[in-house]
Amino acid sequence: MASSNFIDYVKICSRSGHGGGGSAHLHRDKKTAKGGPDGGDGGRGGHVILRGNSQLWTLLHLQYRKHIIAENGLNGGPSHSTGAQGKDEVLEVPLGTIARNVETGEVMCEITEDGQEIILTPGGRGGLGNAHFKSPTNQTPRYAQPGEPGIEEWVVLELKLLADVGLVGFPNAGKSTLLSVVSAAKPKIANYAFTTLEPNLGVVAYRDYKSFVMADIPGIIEGASEGKGLGLRFLRHIERNSMLLFMVSCESADIAEEYNVLLNELQTYNPELLDKKRILAITKSDMLDEELEQEMRATLPEGLPTVFISSITGKNITQLKDMIWEALNS
Incomplete structure (x- = not known):
């Protein structure tokens, strides 16, 4: 609730x-x-x-x-x-x-x-x-x-929340943690599913006093477009985001499959959501060594801008901001 x-x-x-x-x-x-x-x-x-x-x-x-x-x-x-x-x-x-x-x-x-x-x-x-x-x-x-x-x-x-970037991912993908790191927002963070029960907005500071608005949308699960989990309640907020940042944990058994499930839920809810620009962030990557990260890269969707990040250590957070800013302004 x-x-x-x-x-x-x-x-x-x-x-x-x-x-x-x-x-x-x-x-x-x-x-x-x-x-x-x-x-x-x-x-x-x-x-x-x-x-x-x-x-x-x-x-x-x-x-x-x-x-x-x-x-x-x-x-x-x-x-x-x-x-x-x-x-x-x-x-x-x-x-x-x-x-x-x-x-x-x-x-x-x-x-x-x-x-x-x-x-x-x-x-x-x-x-x-x-x-x-x-x-x-x-x-x-x-x-x-x-x-x-x-x-x-x-x-x-x-x-329907107006934001530049909508965070899309399963529960525990690290969306709230990222928002808390890059903005002044203070979403609830805990190690269990559906920690976030309401959307959170944060203003992300960028270079030269620029900024953009990021929205943490409560976690989607397979079947959300049919009413499972938190259901359709928050999918509507994704419609107003300029672009979508998909977040998948490196702990996932199959990152590409998890991404495709998320994509399918959005398409089932509203096919026009697939017209938005997308970036894929692999979260919690501080747990990976360089060899394992390279192995994972070979399994990721082709043609999709991808970045390995860690909100805890700050790994590639600046690179992620650069990618978002470029996507918003291209």
């Missing part, structure tokens, strides 16, 4: 405000017996708006807000007074959030930039006051438009 701090899927009922009705007022005062129509327009109903916030990385703050309701617009008044606009309801969401209609499954919008605002459910328009309907043949219209109703619909907000 995932940590309660990382929520990447919430279902909400989003209801925008109703528009205020227009006024059908006729002007009268002690100096003016028949001043004609002066009814003002109704105010627009409040929108429900999604706003990108780069400081957020989870939908936890929305987990228990099932009903998001914007204010209704107020009715128009006399003397051409326009009704007040309903207050918008703004939901701050992490970058990479997708809104999907529950009934149709259609993607309504997605947030990818800090400060980006998208109207999720628009508020109803305010009705026109009777002043708009005055004509030569109807000098005193006694009707005005009602406001348009707001929209109510159930929406799923789904987070």
Whole structure:
């Protein structure tokens, strides 16, 4: 079960405000017996708006807000007074959030930039006051438009983490250890499967003050695309990574086979994932001598950029960063 701090899927009922009705007022005062129509327009109903916030990385703050309701617009008044606009309801969401209609499954919008605002459910328009309907043949219209109703619909907000590099590997491949070494992230590390139960993001410093974002995706197992292990829950996060770093331990009985199993799970989940650039890192290689490493190289997939690394000793970590940077910028 995932940590309660990382929520990447919430279902909400989003209801925008109703528009205020227009006024059908006729002007009268002690100096003016028949001043004609002066009814003002109704105010627009409040929108429900999604706003990108780069400081957020989870939908936890929305987990228990099932009903998001914007204010209704107020009715128009006399003397051409326009009704007040309903207050918008703004939901701050992490970058990479997708809104999907529950009934149709259609993607309504997605947030990818800090400060980006998208109207999720628009508020109803305010009705026109009777002043708009005055004509030569109807000098005193006694009707005005009602406001348009707001929209109510159930929406799923789904987070897909935005990162430059996604770490892909079986449990215990050393993904969390690598992230803790190359960034300031502090993922949980232990010698048992599924130590990582939620994705972790880390900013990796590179040469000349450059940097890139690395995401540690919880371990995949054979059958993950069919729901085994942690299942599909975290495979979605891999979709938004610019490139994939496959990590296989040198302790594996067959590195090429393990790599192919991982590749197959990604292909089964979404064939487009195979279009991303890939690097293979053989981890824990401080346990290998030079002769054994050369023997292993002969069994690795051809044409795939490969590097033997050790997060503990720092072996080839700089080379790995160079390979990642080149892949991201080529």
